[in-house]
Amino acid sequence: MDEEQLVQGLRSQDPRAVQEMVASYGDRLFRSACLLCGDQAEAQDLVQETLLQAVRSGPRFRGSSSVYTWLHGILLNLTRHYHRDRKRMVYDEELVRQETGPPEENPSRLDVEMTTGALTDVLGGLSGPHREVLILRFYEDMKIHEIAAHLGISSGTVKSRLHYAIAEMQRRMPGELNLFSACGTEEKAKR
Amino acid sequence: MNCRRFQHRLYEFLDGTLSPGAQAAAERHLSDCATCRQALQAERQIAQSLSEKLRRTTDSLRLPPEVQRQVLAALANQRRAPAEEQGSVFSWSRFALPLGLAASVLLLVAGVFLCARTFRPKAGPTQPRLAPGEVLAQLSYVVPIYTFRQEGGVVIDALTYQTNVVNERLPAQFAGLK
Numbered sequence: 001m002d003e004e005q006l007v008q009g010l011r012s013q014d015p016r017a018v019q020e021m022v023a024s025y026g027d028r029l030f031r032s033a034c035l036l037c038g039d040q041a042e043a044q045d046l047v048q049e050t051l052l053q054a055v056r057s058g059p060r061f062r063g064s065s066s067v068y069t070w071l072h073g074i075l076l077n078l079t080r081h082y083h084r085d086r087k088r089m090v091y092d093e094e095l096v097r098q099e100t101g102p103p104e105e106n107p108s109r110l111d112v113e114m115t116t117g118a119l120t121d122v123l124g125g126l127s128g129p130h131r132e133v134l135i136l137r138f139y140e141d142m143k144i145h146e147i148a149a150h151l152g153i154s155s156g157t158v159k160s161r162l163h164y165a166i167a168e169m170q171r172r173m174p175g176e177l178n179l180f181s182a183c184g185t186e187e188k189a190k191r
Numbered sequence: 192m193n194c195r196r197f198q199h200r201l202y203e204f205l206d207g208t209l210s211p212g213a214q215a216a217a218e219r220h221l222s223d224c225a226t227c228r229q230a231l232q233a234e235r236q237i238a239q240s241l242s243e244k245l246r247r248t249t250d251s252l253r254l255p256p257e258v259q260r261q262v263l264a265a266l267a268n269q270r271r272a273p274a275e276e277q278g279s280v281f282s283w284s285r286f287a288l289p290l291g292l293a294a295s296v297l298l299l300v301a302g303v304f305l306c307a308r309t310f311r312p313k314a315g316p317t318q319p320r321l322a323p324g325e326v327l328a329q330l331s332y333v334v335p336i337y338t339f340r341q342e343g344g345v346v347i348d349a350l351t352y353q354t355n356v357v358n359e360r361l362p363a364q365f366a367g368l369k
Contacts, residue, residue, distance in 0.1 A: 018266050022259040031249035044255060051262045056269070119244050138241040139249075143206040159202055166237060 006067055010058035018055055025068050026051070029075055035135050036079045038124050046082060050075045072140070073150060080128065122172045130165035133158055192220040197227045201234060291335030291350065298354075302331040303361065326363050331356045 001009065001020045009017020029050060033043035053074050054061075061070060123131055136147045144162075148155045192213075197220050203209050204217050221228055307328050321327060333352045340347055 013266060013269070015263060015266055018263060019259065022254075022262055026254035026258065027252070030254040031252050034249055034252055035245060040252070044258060047254060048258045048261060051258065052265050055262060055266050119248060134241075135245070138238060139245045141242070143208060144202045145206075145208060155203075162202070169241075 003067060004063075007061065007063040010054070010061055010067070013055065013058050018051075018058075021054065021067065021071075022051060025071055028068065029071055032072065032135065032139060033075055033079065035123065035139060036075070036131065037082055038120065042082060046075060046078050049078055053078075069150065076132065076150070122169050125172060126165055126168060130161050130168065133161040134165045134169075137162055192216040194220075194224060194227055197221070197224070198230060201231065204231070205234060205238070291333070291337075291352065294352075295333045295335070299330060299332045303328050307361065307363075321360055324363050325360045328359050328361045329356060330359050 001017065006017055006020055006024075008014075010021060026047065029047045030043055033046045033050075034040055037043055037046060050071055054071055065073075123134070126134065132151065133147055136142045136150060137144075142150065144155050144158050147158045151158070197204070197217055200209060200213065200217065204214070207214075209217060221231065307326050331354055333354050336351045336353055338349050338351070340349075
């Protein structure tokens, strides 16, 4: 089913289109939701509600953006409500451990554990608006003007938030876990 | 283009969304400026490193299959619900028109009665001339408006009322006055 057929199917609330939407975008939305809210159980609820809202509002979807962008917009709104309810986010440690696996199966376990743990901690410490632009830019690979359109803010505001978010991440990362040095942690682990 | 201007447009340069003229100016500036080349390189490194790490953190995550089941179940319920709702609305609607008409007649009679009892014609340029034995009655009546609209595969009906007011001359006997 191509994008156009998917849009038509969602408009007519065709169960095959809904199934296709979940199969094509469910995992990606779930990962993005995990990064945005930092809690897998909450992320699952948020994605489920996103998909339900998409099904309900499918007949009104005009197809002016891609299906994924439309779904992600719904997810962002729901995540904001979630953050409003929970003033400060607590990052799920499961998300941090998920990547690492058992020690004997993962030779670079130390490196991964250190970097992902630090990464999720620092992400969790950012404010919602700063975390949003960071994830849209570096996880969703969106261009500045696309982020601006997606969030309904100016490109200048996107750049300013992005600049602050990156500076804040660099400030909060401990020196030995410098996120942005390509092989710093590996070198440290080898020593 | 100077360093400040280049760094202000660094993200757009990376995105390739500058105008052709601005892109050429930025490239000329880059060929002459080691500091901006370094800033560009650092930005690329940050983007690559962060993207990689965000993906490594989440790559193994999968949306639990029960979400798909629940979404499809909700869709099935939603498709069933309008049909039931439609049935109930239509059975109610059979009474809508007679009820609306009955309400209109009732309001009309009440309006005539009240107006005729309270209104006394006064002499003046704006008052219509009344023949002997006539009274001026303000009649208000309600018109039911029944509309249908289609949303997807569902037909939704709505009953609304519009109140109209007119001034009429009526024989006093008809209004119940002597």
